[in-house]
Amino acid sequence: MSRNVDVVVIGGGQAGLAAGYHLRRLGLDFVVLDAQATPGGAWQHTWDSLHLFSPAAHSSLPGRIMPPQAAETYPGAAHVVDYLTDYEQRYDIPVLRPVQVEAVHRDGAHLRVESAAGSWSARTVISATGTWWRPFVPAIPGRTEFKGRQLHTVDYRRPADLAGKRVIVVGGGNSGAQIAADLAHDTDVTWVTRRPARFLADDIDGRALFDHATARRRALDEGRTDTGGVASLGDIVAVPPVREARDAGLLKAEPMFTRLTATGAEWADGTRARADAIVWCTGFRPALSHLAPLGLRGSRGRIPTAGTQALREPRLHLLGYGDWTGPASATLIGVGRPAREAARTAVTVARQDAAGEE
Incomplete structure (x- = not known):
């Protein structure tokens, strides 16, 4: 009933x-x-x-x-x-x-x-x-061949869980940057992104992003030119831990690999990197x-x-x-x-x- x-x-x-x-x-x-x-x-x-x-x-x-x-x-x-x-x-x-x-x-x-x-x-x-x-992981060639540990953003908790490991963090958004920064001091971390990492200006936080999104919606409702939304400003908010890792040279984005192997990742030019774990920060x-x-x-x-x-x-x-x-x-x-x-x-x-x- x-x-x-x-x-x-x-x-x-x-x-x-x-x-x-x-x-x-x-x-x-x-x-x-x-x-x-x-x-x-x-x-x-x-x-x-x-x-x-x-x-x-x-x-x-x-x-x-x-x-x-x-x-x-x-x-x-x-x-x-x-x-x-x-x-x-x-x-x-x-x-x-x-x-x-x-x-x-x-x-x-x-x-x-x-x-x-x-x-x-x-x-x-x-x-x-x-x-x-509903975490999303892209269909990367070789993903089922990789013998190390694979986690999504939803599975990651703390650096101690991966301490001393070789870790590849995949994703150029806020989650990818924050988790790569979190791991930078305790692991051998490689951060990879599909396009060059785009940090927002250090003085921009959620307040400015909300104002920008609201202004864009108002412009569209009034038939004015699309301002491009938040994405036009960048992809990554430079919160303090991210800023500190970036400024210390610990947060440098590498290009996206083309495939996974049993022991790590391989890039288009033949370069290889061994990895014990992959953290997929690839959205939802x-x-x-x-x-x-x-x-x-x-x-x-x-x-x-x-x-x-x-x-x-x-x-x-x-x-x-x-x-x-x-x-x-x-x-x-x-x-x-x-x-x-x-x-x-x-x-x-x-x-x-x-x-x-x-």
Whole structure:
């Protein structure tokens, strides 16, 4: 038997909590279904040294400024978990966990959300499952031949786990740079990127990136020239550990190898390097398998949207997967605005349905 609610939010990380905050303020009957056993979303699974790109005050969800972390300009992941835990409790957001959502189906005028814990019938569904749960590793020749250890960003925790090893870190984004910097003092690390590493200016952090993404969205909405977005500024935020490793000459990007061998990597010119481990910092894909029954996938695995609303299923909103679901919506500071718009649309739907039932 399905339980009836106005809104089901799938995912209890930062995007799901931001949606819950606005839904609570608007007085809707809703539930948040989270697959994790404890609060904190993906932040509770990151590597030990991970820090935000922005100070606490500029890394906050709607309604509650993140308190600063003692002796840290840029808060660490554990501080973010504490903040999200407090946020969930402070606003009494109705999160059920651990609940793994298996599928979302059309069911007449509603959407039916199915899980091992039961099913819910909702006027609106907000999917906020993020990307952490779908790590991507490219199909590099020889990858299955390599006899060393292979990890993705999601598997890496601390330098001590690889101390004294020869490690190749693959990826020219923030994760690749931060993990290569983290390993630089304890391992023989080689950092490889598909194109030359592009560091943002040292004074640019998440605040400036959010402002730039917002300005780009405003320009596009007004029909003005595309500014190129955050990617036009560079790929890597020079947070202090990255800056220190770079300035010490420990963080130099090498070109991408062409194949892996049983014992390491090989480049196009025949150069070889032995390796005990590869760390793939090669990104993620949206975790959307629960939406497969709706048949909405477009190019690159994405669901076409207008803002957060799915074009071919307006009862569905996607929140926090990247700029395609709202400017900077995959960040703490950026998810509040698209979450508010999704909640407002859910209110409109609930009121229209209620009026039609009278």
